[in-house]
Amino acid sequence: MRDILISPSILSADFACLGEEIRAIDHAGADMIHIDVMDGHFVPNLTFGPPVIEKLRPHTKKPFDVHLMIAPVDPFIHAFAKAGADILTVHPEAGAHLHRTLQAIRAAGMKPGVALNPATPASIIEPVIDDIDLVLVMSVNPGFGGQAFIESQLRKVEQLRQMIDRTGRDIILEIDGGLNAETSPRAISAGVTAIVAGSAVFKGGPTAYADNIRALRPSV
Ligand code: DX5
Ligand code: ZN
Numbered sequence: 001m002r003d004i005l006i007s008p009s010i011l012s013a014d015f016a017c018l019g020e021e022i023r024a025i026d027h028a029g030a031d032m033i034h035i036d037v038m039d040g041h042f043v044p045n046l047t048f049g050p051p052v053i054e055k056l057r058p059h060t061k062k063p064f065d066v067h068l069m070i071a072p073v074d075p076f077i078h079a080f081a082k083a084g085a086d087i088l089t090v091h092p093e094a095g096a097h098l099h100r101t102l103q104a105i106r107a108a109g110m111k112p113g114v115a116l117n118p119a120t121p122a123s124i125i126e127p128v129i130d131d132i133d134l135v136l137v138m139s140v141n142p143g144f145g146g147q148a149f150i151e152s153q154l155r156k157v158e159q160l161r162q163m164i165d166r167t168g169r170d171i172i173l174e175i176d177g178g179l180n181a182e183t184s185p186r187a188i189s190a191g192v193t194a195i196v197a198g199s200a201v202f203k204g205g206p207t208a209y210a211d212n213i214r215a216l217r218p219s220v
Pocket of ligand 1: 009010012067141143146147176177178200
């Protein structure tokens with residue numbers, strides 16, 4: 001069994017005390033911190049950008065797994081690097097030159113990731129698979145937490161698992177949207193190595209976070 005990384009999405013945290021929330025999920029067993037950046041244009045919702053991420057950086061040593069739902073991406077790459085992003089994940093639809101964007105993310109010292117919307121095929125990864133460290137399968141349409149898991153994405157996870165295994169490289173295969181104690185084990189069986197969860201982690205407040213994170217891991 002592969003090690004599974006749990007990356008709580010702070011989209012479901014209390015935005016009035018994000019620093020405390022990040023410390024709480026760190027102590028509760030989070031492996032990474034998933035940070036959803038939305039621009040109200042690429043997706044129909046707004047969150048925050050590099051200045052907020054920079055202020056959050058001192059609150060944990062865990063990697064910042066930053067999911068960009070913005071267009072364009074390229075003018076902001078350096079700002080996210082400076083703010084402390086470790087992984088920077090982009091949607092192919094956000095710009096005309098995916099390969100150039102991934103190279104720029106790497107050159108800025110971050111790990112590049114590609115996010116696939118529910119209707120975006122696994123095959124889009126093929127020409128850039130040697131240039132990325134993470135593939136993110138969206139199992140909801142991006143923009144909001146608390147949506148229902150889209151079952152058809154498990155087939156895409158299986159396809160990506162085969163593509164990644166053929167490279168022999170340790171590319172993280174992450175899934176995001178509608179993950180909970182019921183859907184997470186099925187995604188893991190299909191081949192993911194990282195689970196993003198917002199509502200399933202933050203429900204019940206800080207005293208519940210450790211149990212909520214544990215419920216997403218496969219039982220041994
Ligand atoms: C949606 C975001 C997700 C979201 C997941 O656009 O990318 O990270 O926070 O929320 P849940 O886990 O509640 O579906
Ligand atoms: Zn996300």
